[in-house]
Amino acid sequence: MEVLVIGGSGQIGRELCHLLEEAGISFMAPDREEFDLENHKNVSRQIKKWHPDIVINTAGYRDAGHATNEPSRCFSINRDAVSNLARACALQNSALIQISSWRVFDGKKKEAYSEKDTPNPESVLGNAFWQGEQQIHQHCPKHIILRLSWIISEKGHNRVTRLLKSFEEEKLAGTCPNHKGCPTTAIDVARVLLGITQQISCGIDVWGTYHYNASETIDEYSLAEIVLAEASQYRDIQIETLPVDEKEDQLVINASLDGTKLKHTFGIKPRPWRSALAQLVRNYYQKDEQEEAV
Ligand SMILES: NC(=O)c1ccc[n+]([C@@H]2O[C@H](COP(=O)([O-])OP(=O)(O)OC[C@H]3O[C@@H](n4cnc5c(N)ncnc54)[C@H](OP(=O)(O)O)[C@@H]3O)[C@@H](O)[C@H]2O)c1
Secondary structure, eight states: OEEEEESTTSHHHHHHHHHHHHTTOEEEOOOTTTOOTTOHHHHHHHHHHHOOSEEEEOOOOOOHHHHHHOHHHHHIIIIIIHHHHHHHHHHHTOEEEEEEEGGGSOSOOSSOBOTTSOOOOOSHHHHHHHHHHHHHHHHOSSEEEEEEOEEEOSSSSSHHHHHHHHHHHTOOOOBOTTEEEOEEEHHHHHHHHHHHHHHHHTTOOOOEEEEEOOBOOEEHHHHHHHHHHHHTTTSOOOOSSOOBOTTGGGSOEEOOBOOHHHHHHHOOOOOBSHHHHHHHHHHHHHHHHHHHHO
C-alpha cells in the first residue's frame, strides 16, 4: 500500500507521518513547494505519476477570521483545490481521505452534531468546507470525509498554544463560556486516520462522511481555566481571573460532534482529552527549556 499525505508539515499531518512510519506503512509527504494543492495541473500529474492507493489530505485553509477578508483564497484551497484533487484521485482509483470541520454546521444545535444533521454553514470557512465536501461526493466515489472539532497540539496555532502564549505575554485574550467544543489532540486525529487507512487497505468498503472528536464537551472559558491551572505548574503566572470575550459570547456556538458512526463502522472509540492536555502543556514548557539549554 502506498499513501500520499498532503499537509505533512501541519499539526495533524506531522503526527500522521510519525504514526505511518511507526506502523511501517509506505508513504510520501511532499512539501508545499513540491505539491501545492492550488497548482491543479501539477496535482493531477503527480497523482497520476505516484498512483497512491490512499491520499490523505490534511492540508487546508483554516483561519476563520482571515477567511472573511479573503474568501476567494479560502474557496480556492478548501473547495476548488479539493475538487481537483477528488477528480485526480477518481481517475487513478485512489481513495481520498479528506479532513473537514464542524464549521459546516451553524453551531446552534444543543447536542453534538451527527452525520445526519444537515449542514448550514454561516461562515466563509464553513461554506468553503461544505462546498469542498460536495465536490468530493460528486467526483470521487471512494472517499472518507472526516469532520473534526477543535484541534490542539503543542506546536502550531491552536486554542491551547494561543492561551499559553497570552499567559507569557500577559495579553489575555477573552474566551467564551457560550462556545462549546471538544479539544482533540492532533495525535489523536492521526490515530483515527491511521485506523481508517489500515481498514481501507484491508478492503473495507464504507465510504462516506464521519465525525470524530475526543470525548467530553467543554466551553472555551472552562478550557482556558484548565490550561491556566496546568500552566501554573510550570510557570509563575500572576492571573487571578480570565477575561470573558463579551462581544463574541453573545452567540451560543456548539462545535461538538457525535462520533458514534465512526465507532460503529471502524471500531474507533473517542479518547478523553484531559490527560492528553496535561501532557501537551508539559511538552510545551519542556520544549522551551530544551531550546533555552541549547
Ligand atoms: N485546527 C482546528 O481546530 C481544525 C478543526 C477542524 C478542522 N481543521 C482542518 O484540519 C486541516 C488540518 O488542520 P491543521 O491544524 O493540521 O492545519 P495546519 O497546522 O495549519 O497545517 C496545514 C497544512 O496544510 C499545508 N497547506 C496549506 N496550504 C496548502 C497548499 N495550497 N498546498 C499544499 N499544502 C498546503 C500547510 O503547509 P505549509 O507548512 O507549507 O504552510 C500545512 O502543512 C485543515 O484543513 C483545517 O482547516 C482544523
